[in-house]
Amino acid sequence: MKRYKPLFATFALALFMGVHPSILAADKEPTAEEPKVDPQAISILNRAVDHLAGAKQFSVSAEVWGDIDLEEGVQAQFTKILDIRLRRPDHVQLNVRTTVPKRSFYYDGKNFTLLDQQKGFYGTTAAPATIDETITKMEDDFGVEFPISDILISRPFGDGAKNAKSGQYLGIEPVLGISCHHVAFQNDEVEWQAWIEDGPVPLLRKAVIKSKDANSSQQAIALFNKWDLSTELPDFVFAFDPPPGSAKIELVPTQETPAAPQPAK
Secondary structure (H helix, E strand, O other): OOOOOOHHHHHHHHHHHOOOHHHOHHHOOOOOOOOOEOHHHHHHHHHHHHHHHOOOEEEEEEEEEEEEEEEOOEEEEEEEEEEEEEEOOOEEEEEEEOOOEEEEEEEOOOEEEEEEOOOOEEEEEEOOOOHHHHHHHHHHHHOOOOOOHHHOOOOOOOOOOOOOOEEEEEEEEEEOOEEEEEEEEEOOOEEEEEEEEOOOOOOEEEEEEEEOOOOOOOEEEEEEEEEEOOOOOOHHHHOOOOOOOOEEOOOOOOOOOOOOOOOOO
16 A cells, blocks of 8 residues: 655655656656666766776765764764775775874785774785775775775776666755766665766765665765866875884784584594
């Protein structure tokens, strides 16, 4: 049975979105002819993906807001800044900070280094020949996750739209004063949205992702600014130079819990 929707709420939403309530997707019964994923949403996302994938190098700053569970039923939102510099196919330098530096990631095509700036420790290990392979290896072998890895890989956003069960094009909206196309996608595990700059340069300006886990209502919001796809990024940008007073430690691979010893017969 279709859930009842108060008339006032319908018109309020219509005024907010700038459309007549009679054409709101939420008020229409789906038909067999209507695709579950709007082709316009796919087209806009693919244009942004192709543009970023084709960039030889880029730098960008991202302000990321995330929900944290403080106690049962209580959440708070915290923020961090990511400063990213990337040169395809095998160089990444990424800094994570709040009011003070937190962590830094260095990958120069041969080695990966993780620097904990709060504790003054760093670890280095040999790395594969590409960014994609290095992200996978560090996550699988060492449990190290690259922040916002979706925009670092060779095909940004991966198959996020391809695997979507439904998707919508939601029109033009401003993000920090920039007109953007608003698209949304949903699958069995997550629902996510992207705001992609309107005009000749389709840059990602905002992203929201929310888990559909019944035990979690957390979501993350990222705002992207200071995009630069033209400035050359030389090798020294990605070279790691240990800060004074820092100590080198070993990056230890994650291991499966060993089987309990069996009693002797």
